[in-house]
Amino acid sequence: MEQGIIIEGVGVTYQTASGTFEALKDVNLKIEPGEFISIVGPSGCGKTTLLNVLAGFLKSNTGQACLDGKPINGPGPERGVVFQQYAIFPWLTVVENVAFGLKLAANKTAHDRIDEIVDHFLELVGLQDFKKSYPKELSGGMKQRVAIARAYAVNPQVLLMDEPFGALDAQTRQFMQESLLDILEEEKKTVVFITHGVEEATFLSTRVVVMASKPGRIREVIPIDIPYPRKASVKTTPDFVKIRAEIDKVVREEFQKQRQ
Amino acid sequence: MESDKEGGLMTDHSSRDAVIQTFKAVKKRQQIEKIGYFIASFVLVLVVWEVGRATHLVNPKLFPSFAAVCRAFVQFLKDGTLLAHMYASFVRVLIGFSLGIVGAVILGFLIGWFRVVRLIVDPLVSFFRALPPIALIPLMIIFFGIGETSKIIVLTYASFFPALVVIYQALIGLEPIYGRAAQTLGANNWEMFRKIILPQLYPHIITACRVSLGVCWATLVAAELIAAQKGIGAMMVEAQNFFQMAPLVLGVLLIGVISLVMDSIVRAIERRATAWQEKRT
Ligand SMILES: Nc1ncnc2c1ncn2[C@@H]1O[C@H](COP(=O)(O)OP(=O)(O)OP(=O)(O)O)[C@@H](O)[C@H]1O
Ligand SMILES: [Mg+2]
Numbered sequence: 001m002e003q004g005i006i007i008e009g010v011g012v013t014y015q016t017a018s019g020t021f022e023a024l025k026d027v028n029l030k031i032e033p034g035e036f037i038s039i040v041g042p043s044g045c046g047k048t049t050l051l052n053v054l055a056g057f058l059k060s061n062t063g064q065a066c067l068d069g070k071p072i073n074g075p076g077p078e079r080g081v082v083f084q085q086y087a088i089f090p091w092l093t094v095v096e097n098v099a100f101g102l103k104l105a106a107n108k109t110a111h112d113r114i115d116e117i118v119d120h121f122l123e124l125v126g127l128q129d130f131k132k133s134y135p136k137e138l139s140g141g142m143k144q145r146v147a148i149a150r151a152y153a154v155n156p157q158v159l160l161m162d163e164p165f166g167a168l169d170a171q172t173r174q175f176m177q178e179s180l181l182d183i184l185e186e187e188k189k190t191v192v193f194i195t196h197g198v199e200e201a202t203f204l205s206t207r208v209v210v211m212a213s214k215p216g217r218i219r220e221v222i223p224i225d226i227p228y229p230r231k232a233s234v235k236t237t238p239d240f241v242k243i244r245a246e247i248d249k250v251v252r253e254e255f256q257k258q259r260q
Numbered sequence: 261m262e263s264d265k266e267g268g269l270m271t272d273h274s275s276r277d278a279v280i281q282t283f284k285a286v287k288k289r290q291q292i293e294k295i296g297y298f299i300a301s302f303v304l305v306l307v308v309w310e311v312g313r314a315t316h317l318v319n320p321k322l323f324p325s326f327a328a329v330c331r332a333f334v335q336f337l338k339d340g341t342l343l344a345h346m347y348a349s350f351v352r353v354l355i356g357f358s359l360g361i362v363g364a365v366i367l368g369f370l371i372g373w374f375r376v377v378r379l380i381v382d383p384l385v386s387f388f389r390a391l392p393p394i395a396l397i398p399l400m401i402i403f404f405g406i407g408e409t410s411k412i413i414v415l416t417y418a419s420f421f422p423a424l425v426v427i428y429q430a431l432i433g434l435e436p437i438y439g440r441a442a443q444t445l446g447a448n449n450w451e452m453f454r455k456i457i458l459p460q461l462y463p464h465i466i467t468a469c470r471v472s473l474g475v476c477w478a479t480l481v482a483a484e485l486i487a488a489q490k491g492i493g494a495m496m497v498e499a500q501n502f503f504q505m506a507p508l509v510l511g512v513l514l515i516g517v518i519s520l521v522m523d524s525i526v527r528a529i530e531r532r533a534t535a536w537q538e539k540r541t
Contacts, residue, residue, distance in 0.1 A: 036399030057440055087441040091459040099454070106446030129493045136538045154445055 005031040005054065005158070005190060009063030012049050012216075017055055023049045024060070025215035036184070036191045042075060042258045046216025047194045051160050054192060067158065074089050077106050080156030082164040084194075088135050088150065089233050090226045095131040097146050098122060101154035121149040123180055126172070129222045140167040148176070152183060159191045160257035165200065174232055177203055185229060198251055201233060204245045210250045213258050220250050262507060273529035306409035324506040329513065332506035346442075346514070348490035352408070356415020357476045363471060364420050368427030389425055391419035393479045397486055411480075418462070418479040426471060430464035431457075463534040469525045477519050 012024040024047045031037050039047050052058040054066050056075040065072045067079070075081075088097045090191035098118045100108040109117070122128045135143055144167045149161065165173045177200060184191065195201050201208045205224050212219040224243055226234060235238050307324055314318045324332075336342035370377045393414055400410035434457065441454045484493020496511035 054438075055444060075440065075443035078445065079444060081441070081444040083437065083441065086435060087437045087504060089438055089456075089459075090538070100442070101445035104446045104451055134536045136536065150441075156444075156531070230369070 002066070004033045004035070004068070005191075005192075006066045007031075007050075007054075007063075008065070010050070010060040010065060011062035012046070012053065012058060014059050022215035023140055024053075025217050026063070027216075027218055029209065029221070030220065031190060031192070033190055034188045035207065036205045037207055037209060038193045038195055038205040039199060039211060040195060040201050040247070041211030041216075041219070042213055042251075042255045043196075043259070045211045045213035045254070047211060048162055049216065050211075051081075051162050051192065051194060052143070054158075055079055055160050056215075059177065077101070077154060078156055078161055080151040080154060081159045082144075082147050082161040083160070084162040084166075086140075086147045088143055090135045093132050093134055094122070094138070094146055095128055097135070098149045098153050100150060107154050116155055118149075121153050125149045125176070139241070141169065141172065144168065144187045145172075145176075155187060157188055157189060159193075161191065163193045163196065164193070166196070178203065178232060181228065181230060187196045198247050199235065201245055202240060202247060203230060203232075208247055210247065210254065211253050219254055222247055222250070315479055322505060324509055328506040329510050332504075332510045336495075336507065336510070345490055345492050345495045346518075348488070349484065349492045352415060352483075353473075353476050353480050354493065356412050357419045357469075357473055357482075359412070359416040360419030360472055360476070361423050361465075362422055363508075364423035364427055364468065364472075365465060367423055368431060371424075371428050372431035385421070385424060385428075388417075389421040393475070394482045397483055400485060411483045411488070414483055415479060417475050419476045422475050423468035423472045426464055426468040427461070430461055434460055435526070463537065464529065466530045466533050467527065470523065470530065473522055473526060474519065475521070477515075 004252065007027055007029040010024055010027040011022070014021045014023055030249060031039075043099055049058065053060050054072065056072050056079070059073075072079075089100065092100065095118055098121060100112055101107055102114045102117060119128070122131065125148055127142060127145055127149070130142065136144070138146065144164065148161075148164055151161075165176050168176060177199065180191075181204065183189075191204075193201070193204060198208075201222055208222045208224060210220045210222065211217065211219055222243070226237075226239060226243075309326055312318045313323060313325060333342070367377075367381070371381055392422055395416050396417060397410075400413055402411065404410035438456055438460070439452060442452055447455065480491070481493045484491040484514075485497055488494040488497075492511055492514055499505075499507035499511065
């Protein structure tokens with residue numbers, strides 16, 4: 001049985017008032033277990049759409065996506081998602097949000113373990129002083145960190161993250177990038193990570209996927225041959241700068257094309 | 261803004277406390293002002309009332325003085341009839357309202373959940389919600405007599421449809437993203453219902469209660485005016501028959517005050533239930 005994520009000939013069309021819209025066309029990608037794949041590309045090129053197919057929220061019109069040989073037919077706890085719009089539960093406090101998954105029957109966790117795990121991840125995202133706050137009292141970046149902690153807490157095999165660090169300031173973003181790599185050192189996971197930051201994608205990934213739009217498709221897959229563990233200091237090495245510039249060039253080309 | 265801790269550095273906490281203190285003080289002042297205006301508006305009504313009588317703008321023989329209404333209140337309170345009437349009215353509202361709400365919640369969920377139920381019930385709902393409950397009273401009296409049954413059916417009907425519409429609208433307006441998030445965390449159907457749908461619906465259910473209670477109360481008085489031995493409406497009919505103006509006006513005032521009190525109780529519950537929502541004033 002084939003391990004990892006296999007995306008085979010995936011196409012998605014949306015029905016809109018003005019006709020059908022081809023959001024994804026013939027997307028093929030094989031992701032090995034433990035890989036870190038970043039997806040970059042101009043806004044509206046279908047990144048979130050692809051993630052929704054992997055999460056199981058959206059059925060592709062053609063082709064299919066499989067995890068460990070099983071076709072993805074719906075959402076499941078083995079695939080954790082950090083949503084572009086955060087999607088933290090506004091009627092729950094910060095602690096309750098992070099503990100939500102752990103309290104479900106699917107992740108049966110002992111009570112004292114729950115507190116421990118929640119505290120650990122709240123500290124990691126730097127929200128230990130806001131445990132009892134409701135989401136409406138938090139800034140965008142803080143909400144995003146709650147969403148990240150909530151997804152990390154249930155320790156899924158696959159993490160699907162849609163611009164998870166987008167709302168964070170540069171320092172917090174850097175810290176969250178390193179923390180994510182630390183977590184992956186401890187627990188092997190497959191990550192699909194959407195971002196607009198080429199530097200971020202280069203720093204985190206084993207491979208960076210550059211997408212093109214109209215129709216949404218994969219333009220290029222660029223391997224990042226920099227050994228892990230990576231620290232922030234790697235960002236200034238010649239190797240890093242070179243790969244980063246290469247990806248930047250492709251992304252910029254796609255951006256130009258989209259504007260024409 | 262002042263810190264309550266004297267000397268020493270202003271820590272994050274003490275400055276935050278200070279902000280909270282000022283905030284509370286402002287809130288309190290606003291509350292006192294509100295009570296002041298509340299009293300002022302009542303005084304205004306009283307003045308208009310008495311001046312109207314004194315200047316014969318309204319016929320003083322037909323319209324009792326405030327003191328007379330108060331006397332009627334005390335007298336009815338003493339001989340126990342007032343409490344008996346109010347009790348009868350409350351019991352009817354409570355039973356009708358509860359049955360209506362429970363029914364509306366259940367049917368609301370069925371409609372939201374099953375497409376078939378929605379398709380069948382939708383046109384019926386549109387028709388019945390346009391039909392005022394009072395229109396049913398004569399029919400119900402023929403079917404069930406002038407006893408409690410007909411009144412409770414009318415009241416159940418009165419509270420059922422407004423609540424159903426509110427709950428149904430809320431259910432189809434739910435944000436799908438929270439359900440999706442819960443699914444990726446592993447929630448099963450029961451957990452989805454209890455931990456995602458109910459908490460989002462809870463504020464709407466309370467709104468439904470508020471709307472229904474208002475409609476129920478208005479309908480109750482109409483039902484009692486037509487046929488009842490006990491109840492505030494019945495008390496007014498009796499007073500009308502004997503041309504006792506003070507108890508009649510007392511009835512009007514009581515109905516207003518009771519609806520007001522009930523509405524503020526439900527609103528207080530509503531405020532607590534929706535504390536987490538962003539859009540509140
Ligand atoms: N539910 C939908 N119905 C119709 N069209 C849609 C729908 N969702 C997305 N689209 C269209 O599909 C295209 C891809 O959308 P998608 O959200 O996947 O983009 P994206 O790459 O994630 O963009 P961004 O970087 O801005 O988040 C867009 O042009 C969008 O207009
Ligand atoms: Mg997107």
